[in-house]
Amino acid sequence: xxxxxxxxxxxxxxxTEAVNVPSLLGDEGMTPARLAELRTVLATLADSPIATLEAxxxxxxxDRDGGIPLHAASPLAQQLTxxxxxxxKSAPSSLNVAASGDVLYKMVVPAKVAAQVGKxxxxxxxxxxxxxLVRGVLVNSTTGRIxxxxxxxxxxxxxxxxGAATGSATTAGVAAASAGALTVAAPLVLMAVAVGVSAxxxxxxxxxxxxxxxxxxxxxxxxxxxxxxxLDGCRDAIDKATSVLLDQGRIGLSLGLDSSxxxxxxxxxxxxxxxxxxxxxxxxxPDGPVEVGALTxxxxxxxxxxxxxxxxxxxARLAIALKRRVLVLQAVEHAQSVGADNLFKNFVGxxxxxxxxxxxxxxxxxxxxxxxxxxxxxxxxxxxxxxxxQGEVDDLLRAAYRxxxxxxxxxxxxxxTDVAIEIERSSDGSLVVFPATAA
Numbered sequence: 001x002x003x004x005x006x007x008x009x010x011x012x013x014x015x016t017e018a019v020n021v022p023s024l025l026g027d028e029g030m031t032p033a034r035l036a037e038l039r040t041v042l043a044t045l046a047d048s049p050i051a052t053l054e055a056x057x058x059x060x061x062x063d064r065d066g067g068i069p070l071h072a073a074s075p076l077a078q079q080l081t082x083x084x085x086x087x088x089k090s091a092p093s094s095l096n097v098a099a100s101g102d103v104l105y106k107m108v109v110p111a112k113v114a115a116q117v118g119k120x121x122x123x124x125x126x127x128x129x130x131x132x133l134v135r136g137v138l139v140n141s142t143t144g145r146i147x148x149x150x151x152x153x154x155x156x157x158x159x160x161x162x163g164a165a166t167g168s169a170t171t172a173g174v175a176a177a178s179a180g181a182l183t184v185a186a187p188l189v190l191m192a193v194a195v196g197v198s199a200x201x202x203x204x205x206x207x208x209x210x211x212x213x214x215x216x217x218x219x220x221x222x223x224x225x226x227x228x229x230x231l232d233g234c235r236d237a238i239d240k241a242t243s244v245l246l247d248q249g250r251i252g253l254s255l256g257l258d259s260s261x262x263x264x265x266x267x268x269x270x271x272x273x274x275x276x277x278x279x280x281x282x283x284x285x286p287d288g289p290v291e292v293g294a295l296t297x298x299x300x301x302x303x304x305x306x307x308x309x310x311x312x313x314x315x316a317r318l319a320i321a322l323k324r325r326v327l328v329l330q331a332v333e334h335a336q337s338v339g340a341d342n343l344f345k346n347f348v349g350x351x352x353x354x355x356x357x358x359x360x361x362x363x364x365x366x367x368x369x370x371x372x373x374x375x376x377x378x379x380x381x382x383x384x385x386x387x388x389x390q391g392e393v394d395d396l397l398r399a400a401y402r403x404x405x406x407x408x409x410x411x412x413x414x415x416x417t418d419v420a421i422e423i424e425r426s427s428d429g430s431l432v433v434f435p436a437t438a439a
Contacts, residue, residue, distance in 0.1 A: 009054055009056055010054070010055045011035060011053065011055075012053040012083065012087065012183050013039075013042065013050065013051075013052055013183060014051045014052065014053055014107075014185045014188060014189055015046065015048055015049070015050050015183065015185070015186075016048045016049045016050075016184070016190070016343070016344040017047075017048035017184065017344075035052065036108075039051075039108065039110050039418070040110055040111075040418075042110075043112045043113060049113040049189065049344055050110065050113070051109045051110070051192075052107070052108050053105060053106070053107045053108075053188075054105065054106045054107075054108070055103050055104075055105055056105075056106065057102075057103070058102040058104045058424065066202070066434060066435050067199060067424065067432035067433055067434045067435075068195055068199045068202070068432070068433050069430065069431070069432050070195065070246060070247065070432070070433065071247050072428055072429030072430045075191050075247075076188070076191035076192060076195060076246065076423075077431050079185065079187050079188040080105065080423065080431070081429060083183065083185060087183070102425065102426055102427055103424075104423070105423040105424075107192045107193075107196075107420070107421045108418055108419070108420050108421075109189075109420075110418055114418065186343045186344050190343055191246065191332075192433070193436075194328055194332045195433040196419075196433055196434070196435065196436035197328050197436055198325050198328045199436070200435035200437075201321050201325035201328065203435045204320075204321035205235070208314050208315075208318035208321055209228075209232060209318060212228050212311065212315060212318060214306070215306045215310055215311045216228060216311065218305070219301075219307070219308065219311060224308075224311050224312075224315070227270075227315050228315065230267070231267055231315070231318050231322060233263070234261075234263055234264055237259070238257065238322065238326060238329070241257045241329055242325075242329060245332055245333060246332070257326070257329070264319055264323050264326060267318075267319035267322075268320070268358070268361065271316035271319055271365075272361055274312050274316065275361065275365055275368065278365075278368045279364070281298035281299065282372070285298065285375075288376065289377060289378040290375055290377055292378070292395070292396070292399050295375070295399075302372070303377075303399040303402055303403075304402075305402075313365070316361075316365060317365075320361065320362050323358050324355070327355055327358070330350065330354075331347050331348075331350040332347060334346060334347070334350040335347035370406075370407050372403055372406050373407030373408075374407070375403055376400075377399050377400055377403065417438040417439060419437070419438065419439060420437050420439040421434070
């Protein structure tokens, strides 16, 4: 992000199909807030998904963790290069969009389109060390403060490219109209969304693994350690499949994705059975304050720093994160294999078929946690006319605080926001795509 508030930043308006919408952007510059408003309007008026793409100078200091690297020959890198090259002539010389230096691209997908992709796949990711701040090009990664508000200038080329609206994710597919108009780039939008969502799912996996490791060090449970190892062992196959598929290859049996998918599905079913037990245990609890002993019988270790219940919870979250990443790979492969027509729709349709079941599992777990976080606890044996010891008071307070913490960060009924996908492009054409975040 430039530190000069008046510095112009190019922005493209991308559509996945050729659509007719009113010319709202015009040719003049605008503020990020104004662009967000117009993006929402365009998403409402258009029948096909619409996104915007901004090009910013790459910050010198930047959090580069959690991204997925892609080769310069990958479909996404080629699509991005083609878009910039073909629209360079129609852009003001001050924008320098065809420069070969390092650039940070930011694709913003409106909330309406993000909801189509899936509520569980794209959620706010908070910057480390900056509570309450979402990482993005407008936020300085070192200080956590807003860096600048650049002037956004619409860009589009004048010449259309053959196969624009119907190009596959592995072939050229960019078409542009006059300045300020929509640019048809279904493969570009598809691949950016797919890689950003995959990176986000892997970020969730990393978080779950870190928490599980800490818990298992306390529990010394061999069976749970085996479950963790089976799931974490799927990572290599998923990483290889992601690299092959997104770098213009085909997923073969030799990658081991089939066996990994089976292990993940087994873990998902195990999580479903545990969820049913948790739901039954909650239903059996009495109204009003619950004895700590009764609660720990139903949810072993729930009132401790570590515990079996918390380990089961993190294993379920790990299985869900891995399942979401596999779903994205399967959806991309399906979208490419069925042909060029309605590329993005094929991707979204395939994704939604299986994603609904994963969403139901995650939603059920969140509702259990929300219910647990609202419970009132009392000491075992009820309230007696005997003075509580300091130790009993401390135990009750710890149990109450840990229950309340179960509800922290839950996305129960959270309003869907616009989604930002950041793409770091090096001078050699290679990319690093970062986890999707709230815009």
